Amino acid sequence: xxxxRVGIVYGGRSVEHExxxxxxxxxxxxxxxxxxxxxxxxxxxEGRWHLGGPDLLPExxxxxxxxxxxxxxxxxxxxxxxxxxxxxxxDVIVPIVHxxxxxxxxxxxxxxxxxxxxxxxxxxxxAIQMDKEVTKRLLAAEGLPVVPGTCVRASxxxxxxRGCCERVISELGLPLFVKPAGLGSSVGISKVASVAELLxxxxxxxxxxxxxxxxxxxxxRELEIAVLGNDEPEASVPGExxxxxxxxxxxxxxxxxxTELLVPAPVSDALAARMRELAIRAYRLLEGxxxxxxxxxxxxxxxxxxxxxxNSLPGxxxxxxxxxxxxxxxxxxxxxLDRLIELALExxxxxxxxxxxxxxx
Ligand SMILES: Nc1ncnc2c1ncn2[C@@H]1O[C@H](COP(=O)(O)OP(=O)(O)O)[C@@H](O)[C@H]1O
Ligand SMILES: [Mg+2]
Numbered sequence: 001x002x003x004x005r006v007g008i009v010y011g012g013r014s015v016e017h018e019x020x021x022x023x024x025x026x027x028x029x030x031x032x033x034x035x036x037x038x039x040x041x042x043x044x045x046e047g048r049w050h051l052g053g054p055d056l057l058p059e060x061x062x063x064x065x066x067x068x069x070x071x072x073x074x075x076x077x078x079x080x081x082x083x084x085x086x087x088x089x090x091d092v093i094v095p096i097v098h099x100x101x102x103x104x105x106x107x108x109x110x111x112x113x114x115x116x117x118x119x120x121x122x123x124x125x126x127a128i129q130m131d132k133e134v135t136k137r138l139l140a141a142e143g144l145p146v147v148p149g150t151c152v153r154a155s156x157x158x159x160x161x162r163g164c165c166e167r168v169i170s171e172l173g174l175p176l177f178v179k180p181a182g183l184g185s186s187v188g189i190s191k192v193a194s195v196a197e198l199l200x201x202x203x204x205x206x207x208x209x210x211x212x213x214x215x216x217x218x219x220x221r222e223l224e225i226a227v228l229g230n231d232e233p234e235a236s237v238p239g240e241x242x243x244x245x246x247x248x249x250x251x252x253x254x255x256x257x258x259t260e261l262l263v264p265a266p267v268s269d270a271l272a273a274r275m276r277e278l279a280i281r282a283y284r285l286l287e288g289x290x291x292x293x294x295x296x297x298x299x300x301x302x303x304x305x306x307x308x309x310x311n312s313l314p315g316x317x318x319x320x321x322x323x324x325x326x327x328x329x330x331x332x333x334x335x336x337l338d339r340l341i342e343l344a345l346e347x348x349x350x351x352x353x354x355x356x357x358x359x360x361x
Contacts, residue, residue, distance in 0.1 A: 003037040005092075006092055006341065007038075008039070008094045008096060009094065009107070010023065010024035010040075011042045011062065012097035012098065012101060013045055015187055016098035017045055020096055022317045023096045023316035023317050024042075024096055027316065030318070030333050035338075039051060039053065040053070041067070042062045047101070049067050049078075050062055050063070051066075051087050065087065066081040067079060067080055067081060067087045071110075072115075073113070076089055076090050092116070092345060093119070094341070095107050095111065096313065098185070100183070102313065103184075103312050104126055104130040104182065105123040108121070108123045117344045119343070120312055120313060121287065121288055121291075121313075122287070122289055125286060125287030125312055126313075128286050128287055129310045130184075130312070132309060133149075134181075136149055139282060142281070144285070145278075147215045147306045148171075149172070150168060150172060150214050151212070151213060151214075157206055168198065168214050169195060169198065173216065174193060174194065175216075176214055177214070177217050177247075178201040178213075179213050180206075180211075180213075181209050182211065185254070186248060186250045188205045188209070189249065190204055190205070191217060218297050220306070221298040222240065222297060223239070224296065226239075226294075226314070226325035227288060227292050228291050228336070229290075230343050230350075235280050236329040237264040238265040238271075238275050238276075238296075239325050239328075240266070241260070241261060243256075243259050244259060245259075261319075263325060263328045267298075279294035282294055283310065288312065289347060290343050290347070291312070292312050295311065296308060323336055
């Protein structure tokens with residue numbers, strides 16, 4: 001059988017550039033060379049694409065020749081930027097670019113236009129899951145448990161900051177969490193313990209996004225479930241994050257070595273089953289395809305379980321939570337990659353069979 005030509009697209013313009021390179025390195029090492037012909041496509045911090053072979057280190061590809069992917073459906077061919085010469089062909093792309101421009105649907109839309117199958121959620125699912133405020137509205141509308149929250153627009157804040165603060169405090173009380181609606185990695189997020197801290201927190205979040213989500217702060221354990229599949233998604237065992245910080249902030253995620261990942265999480269079978277059920281419902285509701293990591297809060301006082309967020313592109317190094325949850329559920333890291341590529345090809349085939357035009361009669 002001919003090898004499947006896989007392009008790993010990684011790097012990108014967000015603060016998670018380095019994390020993405022680490023994920024690409026793990027993926028490259030795990031893809032079976034007898035089944036796949038791998039190409040590395042590194043996106044620089046300036047947003048330029050560079051192409052290199054699997055013999056290069058992923059970070060070195062940033063120095064390799066620059067290419068582009070023309071939006072010519074069906075060609076699946078990368079061409080060099082100077083001269084437009086063919087530079088490589090791919091059958092499927094593994095996009096592992098986190099944050100804005102990577103997991104928010106824009107890269108997915110670009111790949112749709114180019115007609116290249118890709119791993120993970122499509123345009124709509126990616127865009128919804130990236131937006132914490134839309135996510136919350138959709139989950140709440142279906143009666144799924146979410147922490148009470150409210151939306152503040154940066155424009156409202158500029159027009160009447162005092163009124164915004166009063167409304168937030170009267171609706172949600174204290175403590176609060178203030179977050180830019182469309183970011184990840186805890187960037188721009190603050191915990192607010194007093195009224196005086198609210199305005200600076202809103203202003204900080206408004207630096208990153210025109211829309212801000214404010215939530216009641218819960219004292220909670222942080223539990224996560226991995227979901228895999230297209231129309232028949234499956235859920236893993238749960239895991240737990242123990243940040244050893246005030247909350248799971250940027251430093252606890254990427255710098256502090258004290259953050260613990262417990263896999264599986266020490267929870268009862270009944271709670272694990274409820275989490276799996278909620279995770280799959282949330283995944284379907286938020287147009288999940290391929291994969292997502294579904295994050296929960298378990299209130300330490302009341303034992304209430306809340307859905308926090310769904311991540312269409314979870315951290316993907318071999319020691320990241322998402323692959324570890326599958327490992328603990330009986331699916332190794334290489335087998336997980338095989339499955340994700342299979343799901344991407346299945347989805348592309350399904351979409352290809354759809355009618356694109358309508359003929360009367
Ligand atoms: N309502 C909340 N109550 C308590 N802690 C919260 C709340 N919202 C967020 N946090 C803390 O902030 C972290 C990051 O928030 P999250 O909404 O998951 O954003 P991100 O997409 O950046 O991961 C969470 O993992 C948790 O530690
Ligand atoms: Mg999170």
